[in-house]
Amino acid sequence: MKDLESISDVMADIGRRARIASQTLAFASADSKRAALMAAADAVSAHRDEIIAANARDLEFGREKGLSAAMMDRLMLDGSRIESIVEGLRAVAGQDDPVGQVLAEWDRPSGLHISRVRTPLGVIGVIYESRPNVTADAGALCLKSGNAVILRGGSESFHSSQAIYACLVEGLRAAGLPEDAIQLVPTRDRAAVTELLTMTDSVDVIVPRGGKGLVGLVQREARVPVFAHLEGIVHIYLDKAADPQKALDVVLNAKTRRTGICGAAECLLVHEEIAEDLGRSVIEALIDAGVEVHAEGSLAGIDGTTPATETDWGREYLDMVIAARTVPDIDAAIAHIRRYGSNHTDCIVTEDEAAVARFFERLDSAILMHNASTQFADGGEFGMGAEIGIATGKMHARGPVGAEQLTSFKYLVRGNGTVRP
């Protein structure tokens, strides 16, 4: 499978088989999909030792390749991580089936009865990096939503993903569903990604899961729609009417709970009237917590800060670093976020309802928060059970993408020999 032609053939065949499977899956019963996911969970549990052995091969390959400690950690599977894969599969199995749900129905004066019902999208392509658990999460959400899926895992997690994938196929087989409903690209060759991005006949949506490099590549090269966010440049605006304790709690949690996730805060905007008191105490608390603060204006006078430069605005650190500046009013905060934000998640801390309304109305991030940590930007925390990713585009899916967001709809119209005058 070294030459391009054979990879192109392999991918075209995978695409054809996915399209055919998707036609059966579209009307697979809720029970059969649930049974497949429960059986897959049992299989992961039963094959736990094989999965850990496969993961050991990946870890060895990673060490030879000189992967960073963070990458190695993302790659690693142990008993508790396998247990959470099992729980994740069971959680998705237990969710309501979105397919066939009646979204709306109404009668018309013509005598027609019209209903709008959920349908699967068709075939989803998922391209991810080192985390092998995405194999299970993405496979499960696509199956739940009646979509066929083509998984393309990172080359680092090749063996781990294969081992988990084998369990998903066991589940499909146990439930009598087409095995091609979930396919894993069987090669590490990058050319397979290029193919997948341009298979407009057999792929309906691509979901990339990974760093900015991967997502940017997918967004540039895909010829099919993409559900993704390139960056989470998350802002918190401390309004002049902010409650001091809430401000401290929210900013500290939003920045430091986990710095590597897309909902982590990257920039603090402080109303200038409170810069000297609340602004100072929040920044001092951040510094005490080990955060490097790149500050501008009067905030730059606080001991322990580093002066901010133009490159600090609109920057996603994904680390214990935050940018901070003062703004003369809420409109300046809104203007800053419009200019430098990434439409992912932005937050206002205030006790002033009019300020909340203005912030909520005039900004158009996928998620806008009031007095809450931006680390809640997550499908699980939203109550969706699981997510395949978070989308910042405005078309179709937006915000956390769960099973429901992987569906479309069709109109069913019933008459009684009804004709149009």
Place this chain on the structure above:
Amino acid sequence: MKDLESISDVMADIGRRARIASQTLAFASADSKRAALMAAADAVSAHRDEIIAANARDLEFGREKGLSAAMMDRLMLDGSRIESIVEGLRAVAGQDDPVGQVLAEWDRPSGLHISRVRTPLGVIGVIYESRPNVTADAGALCLKSGNAVILRGGSESFHSSQAIYACLVEGLRAAGLPEDAIQLVPTRDRAAVTELLTMTDSVDVIVPRGGKGLVGLVQREARVPVFAHLEGIVHIYLDKAADPQKALDVVLNAKTRRTGICGAAECLLVHEEIAEDLGRSVIEALIDAGVEVHAEGSLAGIDGTTPATETDWGREYLDMVIAARTVPDIDAAIAHIRRYGSNHTDCIVTEDEAAVARFFERLDSAILMHNASTQFADGGEFGMGAEIGIATGKMHARGPVGAEQLTSFKYLVRGNGTVRP
């Protein structure tokens, strides 16, 4: 404005102004949008003579250019057509405002209250052919949904569209809304279309309105999402349990009421068990009504039919012509529609509920009908008030596209200093 560079500059400027206007429009009040549409309706009514004079210049240009009678008819405006433009504007004004509607809201155990509210998409580009009324319809629906719009009318209707457009601007001005909310491309040069299709920074969606040539061009060349249907290859399946009278009524209406619209029937599939009786009488009725029937199998034996060839399947005649064939069972009908259909509108005529369920479940057209004329495939008939087009894609908008379908949503999350453990 002859050289490419200046058109590119003109379009970039239009795009920038649309994007800026869209930010204000996104939170314009329902009242101001309603007032703008009512004032625009009054202006069209008041400037009726100027519009008819402008239209006369277009008609003269059309005659010189040798446009077909059908094209000339689409282009022509008279008192009653202007009256229906006025009524259309008032109808859209009277609809509920979709922006800000709460689509769902729920509480989480974390203490968060999450709501999902409708937002405009941003900037819509509309590219259309000869019908000047699209200027008013598309402008009104985009304004209602809080979107800025860039209109690019056909060169044939250049002066008529300008005159109607002037009335829309009068309405915006009267309501104190930004005039850039609705812009009309001020040149007939085709290069403006090419520009519009690739303005990914300033255009969020393109809606083409016109024939297959225009829509195909837009789908091929657009670098932004497109809401459209290329063809309406509409099928009617007469099941063995069809009621004869309903079959006759539905087929005749679906084929002959208007042959040039996308919901007109193009292919009749007849269960072989009823081919000799009901099939024959439906086809004889079609022939009596002046329809040319391209028939296959036993249906080809009916007097007055022409033998069908392979090119008749999947063909959109948009004329008094229909293809007809027998099928051994409902699954063969479904297979034929999957292979040759265009996912627009397809219909089953039967009294057998199990057959309806199978047809509705196993096909994935945007609109599926039972015992109803396919000519009901229309936003107005669906109760949407008006439509900007019909989409057959599965992403975002599907079926008739009204104001509601021109929106996205955002999540608003309220806490009380809530942090994530």
